[in-house]
Each structure stands twice: as structure tokens, then as C-alpha cells.
Amino acid sequence: MTQKPPPTLRLRLDTSALAENWRALDRMSGSARAGAAVKADCYGLGVDRCVPVLRDAGAASFFVAHWSEVEMVRRHVEPGSIAVLHGPVRPEDAAYAFATGVVPVINSLHQAKVWQDAGGGPCHLMVDTGINRLGLGMHEIGSELVQSLDVRTLMSHLACADEDSGMNAQQLAKFRDVVGQIEHREASLSNSAGIALGKDYAFDVTRPGLALYGGVPRAELEGQIGQVAYPEAAIIQTRQLEAGDRVGYNATFTAQRAMRVGVVSLGYADGFLRCWGGAHVVHDGKCLPILGKVSMDMIVIDLENAPDLHEGDWVSADYFLPDAAQQTTLSQYELLTLLGTRLKAK
Numbered sequence: 001m002t003q004k005p006p007p008t009l010r011l012r013l014d015t016s017a018l019a020e021n022w023r024a025l026d027r028m029s030g031s032a033r034a035g036a037a038v039k040a041d042c043y044g045l046g047v048d049r050c051v052p053v054l055r056d057a058g059a060a061s062f063f064v065a066h067w068s069e070v071e072m073v074r075r076h077v078e079p080g081s082i083a084v085l086h087g088p089v090r091p092e093d094a095a096y097a098f099a100t101g102v103v104p105v106i107n108s109l110h111q112a113k114v115w116q117d118a119g120g121g122p123c124h125l126m127v128d129t130g131i132n133r134l135g136l137g138m139h140e141i142g143s144e145l146v147q148s149l150d151v152r153t154l155m156s157h158l159a160c161a162d163e164d165s166g167m168n169a170q171q172l173a174k175f176r177d178v179v180g181q182i183e184h185r186e187a188s189l190s191n192s193a194g195i196a197l198g199k200d201y202a203f204d205v206t207r208p209g210l211a212l213y214g215g216v217p218r219a220e221l222e223g224q225i226g227q228v229a230y231p232e233a234a235i236i237q238t239r240q241l242e243a244g245d246r247v248g249y250n251a252t253f254t255a256q257r258a259m260r261v262g263v264v265s266l267g268y269a270d271g272f273l274r275c276w277g278g279a280h281v282v283h284d285g286k287c288l289p290i291l292g293k294v295s296m297d298m299i300v301i302d303l304e305n306a307p308d309l310h311e312g313d314w315v316s317a318d319y320f321l322p323d324a325a326q327q328t329t330l331s332q333y334e335l336l337t338l339l340g341t342r343l344k345a346k
């Protein structure tokens with residue numbers, strides 16, 4: 001069989017930082033235990049690479065959004081430790097939960113009915129305390145159907161935990177009220193940013209996602225969370241420009257002087273969007289400006305500061321998430337989840 005050549009782009013993961021981030025968030029959760037949000041393929045970084053690391057660090061609750069995400073995660077952890085946030089909308093969803101042993105999150109009276117009609121059993125319950133997304137209304141908790149559920153984890157979700165908003169305390173008060181109204185084994189309110197709001201918000205289980213993967217949603221987490229994801233790509237051509245030469249689609253960059261440039265195999269199809277135009281990549285601590293527009297499969301960079309770089313050498317996107325978000329105006333969540341499949345291909 002013909003051997004495939006190695007790729008010219010890759011997503012390097014610092015798995016020690018990933019484990020350390022989980023431990024830091026678990027510590028900050030006080031007497032609560034930290035779980036891990038592993039939806040969207042671990043925020044784009046890859047379930048197969050991240051879930052075993054989180055499991056070995058000590059995580060014992062894993063949150064996915066879709067039923068389709070169960071299969072990948074189940075290869076690495078006990079099915080009973082997997083919670084499906086979108087819940088059983090259709091009878092097939094409930095049947096799949098029974099067949100696999102994963103635990104649905106019940107979000108509405110409709111979902112409660114689907115679950116109980118299918119036979120019921122242990123489930124989680126999401127109550128809406130103000131985000132008005134998924135979750136049972138506060139006024140619905142008293143219903144017989146809801147009271148008949150066997151609730152393991154009673155949850156709610158904060159809308160503004162990454163801001164100093166009055167809504168945080170309001171949601172906390174409402175959730176405390178809910179906790180007194182329905183039997184459950186444990187309670188859970190906080191995502192990554194919620195953990196930074198302090199022990200009042202921790203309850204029994206926390207659900208960090210973003211910060212596991214290197215995101216810093218609140219200042220309190222600065223210095224506690226390490227970068228995990230490093231998109232890297234190789235130079236596939238170098239060329240010499242003369243003053244007046246222009247670069248890329250729509251010729252938006254014009255060389256002011258003779259300069260050596262490199263063509264790097266990373267583009268917007270890999271999630272390196274056009275908003276990176278005018279920014280830089282890094283090599284060996286040096287910033288190498290991106291010239292002109294980002295193409296689908298490549299960018300052109302200024303090699304003035306790196307005369308030692310040639311075809312086949314690697315550069316890194318500057319992907320420290322808080323800074324990258326400022327640079328691009330994308331959110332830290334988007335910067336992770338948009339990373340493309342070619343970056344992860346072997």
C-alpha cells in the first residue's frame with residue numbers, strides 16, 4: 001500500500017495543560033466535583049484525544065449536546081456518566097438512552113412525558129432560571145409528571161456568568177428555590193465562568209467546558225488556565241517580492257520594499273477565518289505578519305524576522321484564546337469549535 005505523506009497542518013494539543021485545567025477547575029469548585037462538557041467533539045479539539053485525559057484527571061460526569069455525540073464518548077467512559085443535554089425529544093431518543101445506558105437531561109414537560117412513557121428511570125432535570133433556552137419553567141416544577149421523575153442531577157444554566165451582571169445573583173436565588181422543590185441526588189449550576197463566581201454557585205457538580213480547553217471567560221481565571229490548542233501549519237513555498245508587488249485575492253497587500261515571504265498551508269477552510277488578515281503567526285517567539293487576505297487553503301506571511309525558515313518548516317497560529325478573541329472579534333468558544341477537520345486529520 002502506498003504510504004500517505006504526513007499532513008502540512010496539525011492541531012497540537014497540550015494534554016498536560018488540559019488535565020491541569022480540569023484539576024484547577026475542580027479545586028476552584030470547592031466541595032463540588034467538576035465534570036466536563038465534551039459536546040461538539042470537545043469544543044472542536046477531538047473526543048478521542050481529550051476525553052481519556054479528562055477521565056484520567058478525575059472527571060466523572062460528561063456532558064454532550066446531541067444523541068449523535070454519545071457513541072464517540074462512550075468508547076472512553078461509563079455510559080451512566082454521560083448526560084445528553086438536548087434530552088429525549090422523540091421516543092427514539094429515549095429508546096437509545098435505555099439501550100446505551102446514557103442519562104438524558106429532561107428539559108420540558110414534553111420530554112418528561114416522552115421519558116416516562118418509554119419507562120422512565122434515572123434522569124437529569126434542567127430548570128430554566130432565566131436564560132430561556134432549554135429547561136423546564138419554574139412554574140412547571142410542581143406538576144405531577146415532573147415530581148414523578150427520578151432526578152439524579154438537578155441543573156440550571158447561567159446566562160451571564162462571564163459578566164458582572166445582577167442576573168447571576170437572581171438566577172442563583174431562583175435555583176436555590178428550585179432545589180427545595182424537587183427531590184434530587186445532586187445539584188449543578190455552574191459552567192466555567194460560574195465556577196469563578198465562587199462557592200455559592202458550585203453546589204454539588206460543576207460543568208466546565210471552555211476553560212478546560214484553555215478559554216478564560218473571567219479575570220479570576222487568568223493565570224489558572226493554560227493554553228491547550230495550538231494550530232500549526234507548514235510553509236509550502238517561499239518567494240521573493242519586489243517593492244510594488246501585491247499579495248493574495250483582491251491584491252490588498254502591496255510590498256513597500258523587497259521582502260521574502262512564505263506561503264503557509266492554513267486557510268479559512270481550516271477555521272482560520274478572514275478576520276485573521278492583518279494579524280500574525282508565530283515562530284520561535286517571533287511574530288510573522290499575515291499579508292493580504294486569508295485564502296481557503298493558505299495564508300502568506302512575512303519572513304523578514306525569520307530568515308532561517310524554509311519550505312517544510314512549521315509556524316503556529318497565535319491561538320492564546322483571550323488574545324485571539326480580541327484580535328479577531330470572534331468569541332473564545334467560536335475560535336475553538338470552528339477548527340476544521342483537516343487540522344485533525346492524520
Ligand SMILES: *Cc1c(COP(=O)(O)O)cnc(C)c1O
Nearest residue numbers: 037157191192193207208209210
Ligand atoms: C456548554 C454547556 C456548559 C459548559 O459551558 P462553558 O461556558 O463552556 O464552561 C455547561 N452547561 C451547559 C448546560 C452547557 O450547555
